[in-house]
Amino acid sequence: MNPDVTTELYPPARLARVQEATAAAGLGALLLTPGPDLRYVSGYDAIQLERLTCLVVPGEGDPFLVVPRLELPAAQASPAGALDVEMVAWDETDDPFALVAHRLPDAASVGVADRMWAVMALRFRDAMPDARQVPAGRVMRGLRIRKSAAEVAALREAGAAIDRVHRQVPALLKAGRTEREVGRDIAEAIVAEGHSLVDFVIVGSGPNAASPHHELSDRVIQPGDPVVVDIGGTMPSGYCSDETRNYCVGEPPDDYVAYHEVLRRAQQAACEAVRPGTTPEAVDAAARDVIAEAGYGEYFFHRTGHGIGLETHEDPYIVAGNTEPLEPGMAFSVEPGIYPGEHGARIEDIVVCTEDGHERMNHVDRGLIVIA
Template sequence: MTESPAPRSTTPEAAESAPAPFTAADYRARMARAAESAAEAGLAGVLVAPGPDLTYLTGYRPTAITERLTVLVLVPGGDPVLVVPALEAPDAAKAAGAAAFTVRDWTDAKDPYAVTAPLLDAAGRFGVSDNTWALHLLGLQQALPGTSYASLTEALPMLRAVKDPHELARIAAAGAAADETYGEILKVRFAGRTENDVAADLAALLLGFGHSQVDFTVVGSGPNGANPHHEAGDRTIEHGDMVVLDFGGLKHGYGSDTTRTVHVGEPTAEERRVHDLVREAQQAGFEAVRTGAACQDVDRAARKVITDAGYGEYFIHRTGHGIGVTTHEPPYMIEGEERPVVPGMCFSIEPGIYLPGRFGVRIEDIVTLTEDGTGRRFNNTPREMALVE
């Protein structure tokens, strides 16, 4: 056993072929689909501020998000327009999708909302990206008091949900890198080290295997594992601890997210039973991914296993969430979500049992529905309990 992972200055990433970049045609198709979806939803258009939606639709990621208005305007039947501060215009013009949209800039001496207003129906209802600054939304409302707005999560929740083959390849690469990370972390000593130490190892490994961004490294040892979103802390991991490892980030612009629960030394019979139960629930959720299933069916299948075994009150979160250019996005695998699972949707299946003050267990894979109507996992490391030192 080593105290920490060996440095990985040379990794499989070096030999891995980077995916072909998305083209202006790709972004043009995405923007057209967003405008069409808006019309089908009864919206006059879509307004997209800097953030994951803008990156997904245009390939443009501003270097800084400030109080200056930057907004992509998509209206059915109209050409896409990106309104930007003049100082951003050169960078916007270089964006991968720039050939598919027009740049309209404004200077600090002008009112950006007055510049944007002529592009919008003065009495329309618009979908607005969730991370739009209130400052800008209020500015548009003042310039166009007859308009109204809805968040894109509410109005167009499936905007980014269905991935094309190029996106699926990126998610597969991110999942494989997370799997490599898990394989390496099993070689690391746990007992006597802090959760923060192991979390740092996970982050280094994700970056070593090609991630450009680490979003989270949850290390929940012993009683901390009973908190599903426990952040790694200074608790020293002890022999006899169950340890929840949940980690992920972005590779090639798309997310990874996987969870495995390991044990330091030999587990008790109860710990093995709970772990096996969660593994059975995770498998049931995966088997529910098929043509004709609704998102809630995945949740129901996993939850039934845990509830029937008498642990239902200790499964305290939804079974899954979508993943793509962000690690959490629609669709959600939860009771009441009747939206059908369709080919290309990518989402987690991550049931868990959390016994307060004692330990927790969670097992998570990213999954998609294939064109042949069956599920495909993007994480393929063993789901059986691994024993670590």
């Protein structure tokens, strides 16, 4: 990535804000192992290994990054190398957990990364038996949930990239091909259009379209099949894409056309409900009410959306019971679905709450796309 872009996405001042939040939460330190929290704080996209890599952010005192000696060059070359952070390299015969514990002798509580391997959390517990462990998400959530302008730009770039893939789907969906064959071509397109990783490819044809998280199968796509295509990946920036559109190979069933139009209206209503001060449960209700009034309520059985950023699924979740007011910078999917059984449909865009409303990150036609 361009160094200027990297600095905007992962500003050095972020570490100080995390340390302030750690102290405000009354924690002795955060222990951030490879994963989205470590990357958010330092820009370091570290490999998850059995060897410990851990950014230690104490409530008071200097942060430090513990790394296996063989990973030290990679850490130094990452954006973390530009931070004013001591890198503590450990050798194969060292105990890195004891090393961290030795530097935090007075810690009464520590926040462990939400995505830390359990075996590592247990090793920390053994090394620091008097320190209560809590999820680091208690500190990190409030920072990560509101995206900066640079993060929104990264999500916008991811949205444009996955839009380009969806525009290629009609040429790939043909009767006689299997879901797996189509999925393979889509995965290649996801990388070709700028993603560094393919996170998921759902190609649900016919009755498989009624399973929201359907895996690719060897089912042969038949004439008249509705097909749900839900795809996403991770960009070099670390930020994710996620978009769902609906296709039909040949003439669609009449009942499918009818409820797809209901779904389109429901997704539109939910997007229009997004603005500062609105609650996630109100956005969920905006979609759910349209679907229920049309008689399909029992066939919409998942939440309306999930937050997105350095993870495909993160806070905030767009679901009944979530009354936390939306704020500018919050980014999430809006993806109601209807799944009667013989087939199904879902329409999904990534939406960002703005100062005066919302911005969609995806712009491909949301109508039913019929492939002749």
